Structures are given as structure tokens and as C-alpha cells.
Amino acid sequence: MQQAVLLHSRPYRENSFICDLLTEEDGRISIFYRKSKNAEPLTLFNVYWISLAGGQNELYFIRQLELKERFDNLTAEVLYSALYINEITCKLLAKVATTQAIFPAYIECLSTLSCTPSSLQTALRNYELEVLSELGVIPDFAVDIESQQSLRDDQLYYFDHTAGWFRQAKLGAPAVLGKHIKQIALRDFSDPQCLRSTKVLMRWWIEQLVGKNRIKSRDLFKRK
Structure with missing residues (x-):
């Protein structure tokens, strides 16, 4: 069993x-x-x-x-969030793949959504990063790819999901402060600005990975 x-x-x-x-x-x-x-x-x-x-x-x-x-008593934004983690799990994870870290991460996220709705955004960001880590697509979050130097806290960097962080602007790519990039790598979302930046980054990053197979559950949040 x-x-x-x-x-x-x-x-x-x-x-x-x-x-x-x-x-x-x-x-x-x-x-x-x-x-x-x-x-x-x-x-x-x-x-x-x-x-x-x-x-x-x-x-x-x-x-x-x-x-x-049982976790089937979810409502409103918590329910939409649970549908969202289901959808990204289906669309990003290959079938019959070794995903031993994902199941406990999924249960932890679902439990947080159910018991501590105030931590909803943090729970979602942590789960998204866990899925991306399982896929092996997280690049170096410590260096500027162009200069190969450590990220500066006060510098804006632009993200290329196939390579990493650049100081030069990339078309459509989100810009994130260096100090927030370091916090994301540590999964430290205690700074509300970092949490907001991470939400924008995750949305764009996952869109690049799913391509035309867009995440439909996000539409539920627009109907609130």
C-alpha cells in the first residue's frame, strides 16, 4: 500500500x-x-x-x-489554489517518474492551504519551486551569467529560464532585485516584496515551460 x-x-x-x-x-x-x-x-x-x-x-x-x-472541504481562494497545484503537477511532471520529494511537498502544501490559509502565497511558492527543482530546471541563483560574479543585493536582474540571471533586460522576462533572488534560493519569503516578486517570476517561468498548454486554473482567481 x-x-x-x-x-x-x-x-x-x-x-x-x-x-x-x-x-x-x-x-x-x-x-x-x-x-x-x-x-x-x-x-x-x-x-x-x-x-x-x-x-x-x-x-x-x-x-x-x-x-x-480528508481535505475536500476547501472553498474560495483556497480551493482555487488547490486546483492550481493539481494542474501544474499534471502539466509539468512526467508520468511514472521518480518524484519522491514531490508527494510530501504536495501534502505539506495542501495541509497548509487547508489549515493556515493566511500562508497561502508562501505555500504555493514553495510548492512551485519544489516542482521546478524536481524537473532539474533551476539554474544558478547566485551569479550573474554574463559576468560570472555574485549577484549584488541592490542590482536588478532579468531571468532567462534556460540560463539564469542577467543584468541586461530580456524581452518579457521579469526583473528581480539581487537580494530577493538570494532569498528565493533560500525559500525565505518573510519579505512581502520578495514574495510578490516571486509570484511574478513563478507565473512567467511556468508559462515558459507549459507553452501553449496554459494554466487554466488561474482564470478562477479572476472571477472572485
């Missing part, structure tokens, strides 16, 4: 779904799931114990499903 959460589901046949799960041991996987009156329902944001059987074309089947912990 391993822990798992439902990220996304789509109808397949009557009372059946193809679901994306984030699991403790197998990373992001797809499963075939059939609803049953007598079985535990599989719903978003709850944590389950599951055992799996292999199927065809990387599609798994659930042998056993038990509810471990």
Missing part, C-alpha cells in the same frame, strides 16, 4: 474514469477507476492508501482503496 491523491479525472464509460494520481512511490500515474456504491469514492484533495495492479500502456488499476485523510 502507498499513499496517493487524485489530481484529475475524465469520464471514460458509464461510471468509469481515467484518473491522474500523484503517488508516494510511483510518481504521477494514470489509472482506470470505476465508481461503486459500496466502495470508497475517489475524490479530489483527499489522501488515500492504495494498492495497484499494472495494466496496459502505463495504465494502472486499483486493487484496494482506503481513505487516509
Whole structure:
């Protein structure tokens, strides 16, 4: 048995779904799931114990499903944020990849959203950085790529997600103070200005990675 959460589901046949799960041991996987009156329902944001059987074309089947912990009482901005972390997990993480750090990071983020909504922005930034770290796409946050010198606290730098930080402006790229870049590397969001800069940076960075496959859950925040 391993822990798992439902990220996304789509109808397949009557009372059946193809679901994306984030699991403790197998990373992001797809499963075939059939609803049953007598079985535990599989719903978003709850944590389950599951055992799996292999199927065809990387599609798994659930042998056993038990509810471990409930987080399905989320509302308003907290709910939108939870949908957002589900979406970026689906769109950025490859299937059946080694993601042992991601599952505990996901649960920590979800728990913070549920229990401490005032820390919502910090929780989201930490999770985004954890996913990017898992992807291996975080460049050096300590040096100016052009000069190969340490970042200066009072200098604005522009970010290229394929290379790192430059003093020369890059078209469309966000500009961040050197001291904030260092704080982001340490995941220190105690400075509200750093937290705001990180939000802008993460939004732009993730957009570069997903390309035309845009993050739709962000639209929910605009409807508030």
C-alpha cells in the first residue's frame, strides 16, 4: 500500500474514469477507476492508501482503496489554489517518474492551504519551486551569467529560464532585485516584496515551460 491523491479525472464509460494520481512511490500515474456504491469514492484533495495492479500502456488499476485523510472541504481562494497545484503537477511532471520529494511537498502544501490559509502565497511558492527543482530546471541563483560574479543585493536582474540571471533586460522576462533572488534560493519569503516578486517570476517561468498548454486554473482567481 502507498499513499496517493487524485489530481484529475475524465469520464471514460458509464461510471468509469481515467484518473491522474500523484503517488508516494510511483510518481504521477494514470489509472482506470470505476465508481461503486459500496466502495470508497475517489475524490479530489483527499489522501488515500492504495494498492495497484499494472495494466496496459502505463495504465494502472486499483486493487484496494482506503481513505487516509480528508481535505475536500476547501472553498474560495483556497480551493482555487488547490486546483492550481493539481494542474501544474499534471502539466509539468512526467508520468511514472521518480518524484519522491514531490508527494510530501504536495501534502505539506495542501495541509497548509487547508489549515493556515493566511500562508497561502508562501505555500504555493514553495510548492512551485519544489516542482521546478524536481524537473532539474533551476539554474544558478547566485551569479550573474554574463559576468560570472555574485549577484549584488541592490542590482536588478532579468531571468532567462534556460540560463539564469542577467543584468541586461530580456524581452518579457521579469526583473528581480539581487537580494530577493538570494532569498528565493533560500525559500525565505518573510519579505512581502520578495514574495510578490516571486509570484511574478513563478507565473512567467511556468508559462515558459507549459507553452501553449496554459494554466487554466488561474482564470478562477479572476472571477472572485
